[in-house]
Amino acid sequence: xxxxxxxxxxxxxxxxxxxxxxxIPAYPITPQTEIIETIAKWISDGEMDxxxxxxxxxxxxxxxxxxxxxTGARTFTTTSSQGLMYGFEMLYTVAGWRVPLVxxxxxxxxxxxxxxxxxxxxxxxxxxxxxxxxxCETCQEVLDSVxxxxxxxxxxxxxxxxxxxxxxxxxxxxxEAVEVPDVEAVRCFLPEYQPxxxxxxxxxxxxxxxxxxxxxxxxxxxxxxxxxxxxxxEVYREVSDDFERIFGRKYGTIDEYMMEDAEYVLVMTNSFSxxxxxxxxxxREKGIKAGLLRPRxxxxxxxxxxRNALKGKKAVAVIDQNISVGKGGIIYSEMAGCLYxxxxxxxxxSFIGGLGGKNISQEEFDLIFDKMIRTVDTKVVEPLHLLYTxxxxxxxxxxxxIAGRQ
Amino acid sequence: xxxxxIRSIKExxxxxxxxxxxxxxxxxGGLLTLRYCLKALGENIVIVxxxxxxxxxxxxxxxxxxxxxxxxxxxxxxxxxxxxRDALDIxxxxxxxxxxxxxxxxxxxxxxxxxxxxxxxxxxxxYRNLDFYYICYDNEAYGNTGFQHSGASPFGxxxxxxxxxxxxxxxxxxxxxxxxxxxxxxxxxxLATVSPAYPVDLMNxxxxxxxxKGPKLFISHIPCPPGWxxxxxxxxxxxxxxxxxxxxxxxxxxxxxxxxTFVPKKFKPVEEYLQAQERFSHLFxxxxxxxxxxxxxxMVDEYWRKxxxxx
Ligand SMILES: Cc1ncc(C[n+]2csc(CCOP(=O)(O)OP(=O)(O)O)c2C)c(N)n1
Ligand code: SF4
Numbered sequence: 001x002x003x004x005x006x007x008x009x010x011x012x013x014x015x016x017x018x019x020x021x022x023x024i025p026a027y028p029i030t031p032q033t034e035i036i037e038t039i040a041k042w043i044s045d046g047e048m049d050x051x052x053x054x055x056x057x058x059x060x061x062x063x064x065x066x067x068x069x070x071t072g073a074r075t076f077t078t079t080s081s082q083g084l085m086y087g088f089e090m091l092y093t094v095a096g097w098r099v100p101l102v103x104x105x106x107x108x109x110x111x112x113x114x115x116x117x118x119x120x121x122x123x124x125x126x127x128x129x130x131x132x133x134x135x136c137e138t139c140q141e142v143l144d145s146v147x148x149x150x151x152x153x154x155x156x157x158x159x160x161x162x163x164x165x166x167x168x169x170x171x172x173x174x175x176e177a178v179e180v181p182d183v184e185a186v187r188c189f190l191p192e193y194q195p196x197x198x199x200x201x202x203x204x205x206x207x208x209x210x211x212x213x214x215x216x217x218x219x220x221x222x223x224x225x226x227x228x229x230x231x232x233x234e235v236y237r238e239v240s241d242d243f244e245r246i247f248g249r250k251y252g253t254i255d256e257y258m259m260e261d262a263e264y265v266l267v268m269t270n271s272f273s274x275x276x277x278x279x280x281x282x283x284r285e286k287g288i289k290a291g292l293l294r295p296r297x298x299x300x301x302x303x304x305x306x307r308n309a310l311k312g313k314k315a316v317a318v319i320d321q322n323i324s325v326g327k328g329g330i331i332y333s334e335m336a337g338c339l340y341x342x343x344x345x346x347x348x349x350s351f352i353g354g355l356g357g358k359n360i361s362q363e364e365f366d367l368i369f370d371k372m373i374r375t376v377d378t379k380v381v382e383p384l385h386l387l388y389t390x391x392x393x394x395x396x397x398x399x400x401x402i403a404g405r406q
Numbered sequence: 407x408x409x410x411x412i413r414s415i416k417e418x419x420x421x422x423x424x425x426x427x428x429x430x431x432x433x434x435g436g437l438l439t440l441r442y443c444l445k446a447l448g449e450n451i452v453i454v455x456x457x458x459x460x461x462x463x464x465x466x467x468x469x470x471x472x473x474x475x476x477x478x479x480x481x482x483x484x485x486x487x488x489x490x491r492d493a494l495d496i497x498x499x500x501x502x503x504x505x506x507x508x509x510x511x512x513x514x515x516x517x518x519x520x521x522x523x524x525x526x527x528x529x530x531x532x533y534r535n536l537d538f539y540y541i542c543y544d545n546e547a548y549g550n551t552g553f554q555h556s557g558a559s560p561f562g563x564x565x566x567x568x569x570x571x572x573x574x575x576x577x578x579x580x581x582x583x584x585x586x587x588x589x590x591x592x593x594x595x596x597l598a599t600v601s602p603a604y605p606v607d608l609m610n611x612x613x614x615x616x617x618x619k620g621p622k623l624f625i626s627h628i629p630c631p632p633g634w635x636x637x638x639x640x641x642x643x644x645x646x647x648x649x650x651x652x653x654x655x656x657x658x659x660x661x662x663x664x665x666x667t668f669v670p671k672k673f674k675p676v677e678e679y680l681q682a683q684e685r686f687s688h689l690f691x692x693x694x695x696x697x698x699x700x701x702x703x704x705m706v707d708e709y710w711r712k713x714x715x716x717x
Binding site: 022023025049050051053055056057059060061063064065066067068069070071072073075089090093097192200201202203204205206207208209210211212213217 | 449462464467473475476479484486487497500506533
């Protein structure tokens with residue numbers, strides 16, 4: 001095991017290399033490009049033995065990746081934002097093929113306006129496709145999650161593709177000390193892929209992705225996918241235990257920070273939850289019993305783990321780095337659905353911040369805790385709050401003036 | 407198949423790799439093409455299909471094929487072929503797959519897919535010199551959705567989205583895209599047009615293509631009874647007419663060099679072909695649209711003149 005300073009992108013590439021992937025179709029997009037460039041160089045230098053092909057679009061790339069997976073090759077691909085959207089049609093298809101493709105998405109806000117900054121509208125648009133989703137906070141977690149993703153995807157109780165997500169810039173280009181496991185240890189954890197379900201062979205004609213006539217069959221196949229996704233929660237426990245046994249790092253379906261005696265809980269995902277954890281620490285210093293819950297899985301949604309973690313809490317503030325226009329925060333809705341039938345459920349507040357990578361400042365976190373405490377007193381939950389600081393607002397007004405728009 | 411050329415229809419291989427009883431329409435020229443193609447390709451293939459009429463050839467849990475099948479989507483069957491081909495090659499190279507388990511990879515797509523939405527993924531696959539077969543069955547419209555205009559629809563044809571009317575009596579005002587030339591500009595090792603009315607020509611083209619590694623592309627002009635509006639019994643006759651009038655030249659191209667494989671001794675007038683179909687009936691009644699008819703004939707003559715096969 002070696003410690004190296006790696007960006008999130010290079011950590012992802014290391015995960016792919018250690019998984020001894022057979023095939024990688026690729027297409028560039030910022031901030032993901034470093035992943036495919038790293039892999040391309042390794043292959044060119046003979047350090048990695050995999051097929052690599054540059055495709056004509058993400059739509060083609062995801063198709064080729066899914067089809068290779070359906071032929072029995074361990075396959076990886078990666079994209080971000082607009083690329084993910086361009087291949088969106090095929091995400092449903094690949095999930096419907098029930099193949100264990102692993103993809104990394106490096107989150108970036110969706111156009112228009114076009115931007116490079118991260119938020120999660122890209123990856124969250126996927127949540128009904130059938131892909132499992134693992135969201136990462138650190139570079140180490142990115143590498144580890146890629147390895148766990150293959151174990152999960154290839155398990156015959158699951159056989160669904162997995163998306164590993166990280167924030168553009170904040171994680172993709174941040175260097176952290178990352179433990180790079182030995183390949184032998186990885187082989188113990190993740191043996192060679194032996195397809196049993198989906199593969200094309202001369203001796204075994206098989207039709208995949210065939211048409212169905214009638215809703216009964218369509219429903220049957222979709223229910224099967226749902227049940228498989230639910231199975232993944234149980235299978236993941238085994239995967240995670242094995243991972244801890246071999247590598248000593250433990251990852252649950254959720255990450256809990258100072259949750260034991262917490263009364264006021266932030267819910268955040270991905271790398272911005274590091275900011276949230278700092279805010280929790282500060283709040284604790286002020287005597288507020290604060291905690292943070294970070295769902296690592298968003299599909300399957302770890303309902304029961306979340307319910308358990310939030311039992312007896314007074315208030316929960318969901319900070320969504322996404323916006324479902326006309327509705328509000330996506331994870332807020334998911335949490336509300338998860339908690340609705342609980343007795344003594346905590347009050348649930350909704351905040352949206354960090355769209356397109358906008359910072360969430362200390363004063364905003366303070367405001368969130370204030371609001372939580374006040375709401376517990378008044379029992380009146382205010383509607384969704386869009387986070388903006390005064391200074392940010394002044395900056396916007398200034399640019400609007402320059403542009404001659406009021 | 408041995409490498410000797412087939413000389414007559416009696417020499418076609420008797421094996422059927424596609425069984426009867428599919429959901430395709432009676433008299434579908436595409437189905438007939440596919441039947442011949444599968445005779446030529448044999449059993450050990452995987453068909454990668456794009457959305458279209460032929461997607462409904464396999465309906466869970468039934469399949470008329472002796473081979474494997476993967477439905478992708480409308481825009482990306484060539485990309486699916488890339489994934490399958492690459493995976494097979496890699497698995498064989500790494501010793502994870504017995505070379506005897508290898509398969510030929512075949513794309514099956516309609517003209518809407520091939521001429522329009524999948525043009526980018528097809529160009530990509532040809533450009534990457536993907537070792538695969540591509541069969542486009544060209545019924546000159548989006549058939550599966552009820553016959554709307556596609557990039558392959560000919561000038562003067564009626565489709566669901568080019569209905570002849572008082573303001574636009576001619577129907578489609580656009581000329582059919584020249585997919586053969588678009589593909590040929592990529593200089594693929596093998597490219598051909600075929601017709602279900604010329605099975606011997608079709609079969610020999612597949613035999614010839616077999617020797618090339620890389621993209622092997624086939625466009626078949628196929629009569630479509632419900633879309634074109636004619637009796638299913640006339641399908642082969644119409645396919646023949648499209649060749650005999652010079653509208654559908656039978657040709658092949660090897661690394662970009664084009665040769666015609668059949669030149670009618672005497673070209674029949676295009677009208678004979680047009681009049682046999684409902685989709686051109688507005689060109690003849692209530693009154694003849696002389697300009698349109700003339701321009702269609704001229705377009706055909708011009709093609710053959712350019713190829714110095716007409717005086
Ligand atoms: C992205 C997308 N848009 C539209 C469709 C609807 N659709 C299904 S089949 C089809 C027609 C395909 O036409 P063509 O490729 O000519 O094949 P044919 O139906 O004639 O066999 C269309 C438009 C689709 N499946 N996918
Ligand atoms: S609509 Fe035309 S192309 Fe489609 S199956 Fe029927 S005859 Fe064949």
